[in-house]
Amino acid sequence: MATPDVFSSSPLFDLTKGDTKSRGLALEKKIEYLESLNDRVSNRRARRWINDRILLELVPHLTGDEIRGLFAPPPWGDEARPSPFSMTNVGEWDKFRNIDMEKEAGVIEALKGSSSKKKSHVDADKIAALTAWHRVDHKTRDAFRRSFLPELVDGYEENIRAFVSEAGGEEVLILRVQDPFHRLLLHGVCEFYNLVSTTESETKGTKMLKMTKIKKKKAVSNELPAITLCQFLKMAKDGFW
Numbered sequence: 001m002a003t004p005d006v007f008s009s010s011p012l013f014d015l016t017k018g019d020t021k022s023r024g025l026a027l028e029k030k031i032e033y034l035e036s037l038n039d040r041v042s043n044r045r046a047r048r049w050i051n052d053r054i055l056l057e058l059v060p061h062l063t064g065d066e067i068r069g070l071f072a073p074p075p076w077g078d079e080a081r082p083s084p085f086s087m088t089n090v091g092e093w094d095k096f097r098n099i100d101m102e103k104e105a106g107v108i109e110a111l112k113g114s115s116s117k118k119k120s121h122v123d124a125d126k127i128a129a130l131t132a133w134h135r136v137d138h139k140t141r142d143a144f145r146r147s148f149l150p151e152l153v154d155g156y157e158e159n160i161r162a163f164v165s166e167a168g169g170e171e172v173l174i175l176r177v178q179d180p181f182h183r184l185l186l187h188g189v190c191e192f193y194n195l196v197s198t199t200e201s202e203t204k205g206t207k208m209l210k211m212t213k214i215k216k217k218k219a220v221s222n223e224l225p226a227i228t229l230c231q232f233l234k235m236a237k238d239g240f241w
Contacts (some may be wrong), residue, residue, distance in 0.1 A: 002058045129227035133191045140188035156189045164222045173214040
């Protein structure tokens with residue numbers, strides 16, 4: 001039976017002589033020889049030794065630095081080299097890394113508080129705009145959804161918001177809109193801002209013209225919503241509502 005001593009004394013296992021190419025060919029022959037011995041060796045111990053030798057030959061030889069790295073990994077080996085990021089500005093990086101835990105908790109709580117306040121403020125604006133939208137008649141809401149004219153509605157809103165914001169101004173705002181559909185949208189804008197609007201006829205020569213009178217409701221605080229009707233309709237159309 002073949003023994004490990006026989007394998008090690010064979011000239012096939014001496015790879016110290018010759019150049020790199022010849023040593024590579026010898027290594028392939030050596031592995032083939034070891035694989036062929038598996039069929040001829042019946043001893044379990046010898047077969048295990050042959051398999052171990054095959055695995056060792058398949059693994060490339062490690063350098064001294066690679067072997068040292070296996071037995072001395074950080075943090076027990078040599079000190080790790082500082083990264084380029086930590087070398088950029090050591091003082092500022094240390095301040096960030098060594099921040100006091102109480103200060104860190106305070107900063108986090110302040111950020112949470114500011115975000116919650118901002119969110120509550122935005123939610124309040126949305127609720128106010130949604131409440132104003134529900135004041136609009138359902139037929140007028142359908143008209144806005146069916147044919148939204150942003151430039152026209154924005155012009156109506158500029159006049160109405162200026163009228164509402166003037167505390168000591170005129171009590172009645174008169175707008176002359178002759179198109180029936182445009183007048184319907186105007187009444188919807190007035191309902192959005194919680195105003196009373198009526199359309200009357202007036203005669204100029206031989207022509208019969210329409211004028212819309214807009215008044216503020218008594219005992220009602222006309223507070224302007226932060227979100228205009230035009231913005232609300234655009235947000236609803238884009239799916240942000």
